Amino acid sequence: GQQVMQIPQYQHVQEGEDFTTYCNSSTTLSNIQWYKQRPGGHPVFLIQLVKSGEVKKQKRLTFQFGEAKKNSSLHITATQTTDVGTYFCAGPMDTGNQFYFGTGTSLTVIP
Amino acid sequence: NAGVMQNPRHLVRRRGQEARLRCSPMKGHSHVYWYRQLPEEGLKFMVYLQKENIIDESGMPKERFSAEFPKEGPSILRIQQVVRGDSAAYFCASSIRPMGYTFGSGTRLTVV
Numbered sequence: 001g002q003q004v005m006q007i008p009q010y011q012h013v014q015e016g017e018d019f020t021t022y023c024n025s026s027t028t029l030s031n032i033q034w035y036k037q038r039p040g041g042h043p044v045f046l047i048q049l050v051k052s053g054e055v056k057k058q059k060r061l062t063f064q065f066g067e068a069k070k071n072s073s074l075h076i077t078a079t080q081t082t083d084v085g086t087y088f089c090a091g092p093m094d095t096g097n098q099f100y101f102g103t104g105t106s107l108t109v110i111p
Numbered sequence: 112n113a114g115v116m117q118n119p120r121h122l123v124r125r126r127g128q129e130a131r132l133r134c135s136p137m138k139g140h141s142h143v144y145w146y147r148q149l150p151e152e153g154l155k156f157m158v159y160l161q162k163e164n165i166i167d168e169s170g171m172p173k174e175r176f177s178a179e180f181p182k183e184g185p186s187i188l189r190i191q192q193v194v195r196g197d198s199a200a201y202f203c204a205s206s207i208r209p210m211g212y213t214f215g216s217g218t219r220l221t222v223v
Contacts, residue, residue, distance in 0.1 A: 033211045042202055043154065045211030088153065097142055098167055099212065101154040 004091050004102040012108045019076040021105035023089035030092055032065055032072045033099060038085040079109045115140075116185075117203050117215035124193045124222050132188040132218045136205030143186045144212065145178060148200045157201075160186060193222045 003026040013019050023032065031050045035043040047056055049065035049072060056063045062075045076083055086106045090099040116135040124130050136143050145157040156170040160180035171178065175193075180186040190197055200219050204212035 035211070042214040042217050043204075043212070045213065048211055093156070093167075097206070098144060098156055098159045100156060101146070104153045 004089060004100055006087075006089060006102040006105050008105055009103065010106045010108070012110060013079050015081060015109050015111050016078050019079050019083070019107055021074050021087050021089075021107075023072040023074075023102050025070045025091050027091075027094075028069050030069075032069075033090045034063060034072075034074055035088045035090060035101075036085050037088065037104075041085075043088060076107075079107070081109050081111055083107060084109050115203055115205050115213050115215035117201075117218055119218060120216060121219045122221070124220065126194060126222055127192050130190040130193050130197070130220055132190075132201050132203075132220070133185045134188070134203030134205075134215055135185040136203075137213055140205035140207055140213070142206050143180050144204045144206070145186075145188050146202045146204065148202060148217075150199075154202065157188070190220075193220075195222050198222045 005024050007022050011019060031048055033048045034046040036046055037043045047063050049063055052069050053067045054065040060077045064073045072089055074087055084107060086104045088104045089102040093100050115137055118133050122130055141161055143160045146154040147157055148154050158171050158178045159167040160178060162180055163182050175191045177189045198221050200217045202214050202217045204214045206212050
């Protein structure tokens with residue numbers, strides 16, 4: 001069945017350091033989405049990538065979709081304490097509008 | 112324009128009771144999705160509904176769980192005869208393709 005794996009599961013960084021999380025799918029994805037969930041909160045949509053090799057930036061966040069459309073990454077430059085949370089990637093399920101969420105990467109930023 | 116509204120935010124039930132979770136999608140959104148999140152885990156798809164139709168319930172447990180999205184009113188996720196293993200956060204989301212999901216704040220269910 002479909003699987004979307006993320007690594008690492010946990011990451012602790014000093015404030016100001018960079019952070020990257022990787023998302024790998026067992027199947028080719030038509031698109032991929034990224035979400036952020038703060039501790040105790042709900043997931044919030046960040047971005048959607050559609051094209052092979054696509055790169056999108058949101059301030060200090062850089063999102064990339066692999067050439068084969070089976071992997072993706074999220075890179076945060078110079079982390080801040082406001083970046084704390086769990087970052088999920090999500091790929092569409094075979095059956096339609098539903099999305100299958102990755103296992104998530106929990107980011108802790110140490111001041 | 113209110114976001115996705117879920118209630119209650121917190122729900123405590125004794126084993127064997129019924130839990131009813133409500134979700135009102137964003138105005139104009141006709142697709143509703145329910146996800147379950149166990150502590151320290153990811154989001155697991157449960158069911159996808161449109162008005163008066165269940166489109167995909169492949170993630171729903173076969174027994175005790177049901178969902179509906181009536182023509183009028185919110186979507187309801189119903190869990191009968193709750194057990195301790197049902198304790199989790201239940202998130203509802205709505206969308207208009209091709210945009211991403213908008214999630215509600217979730218219902219934290221605790222079974223005691």
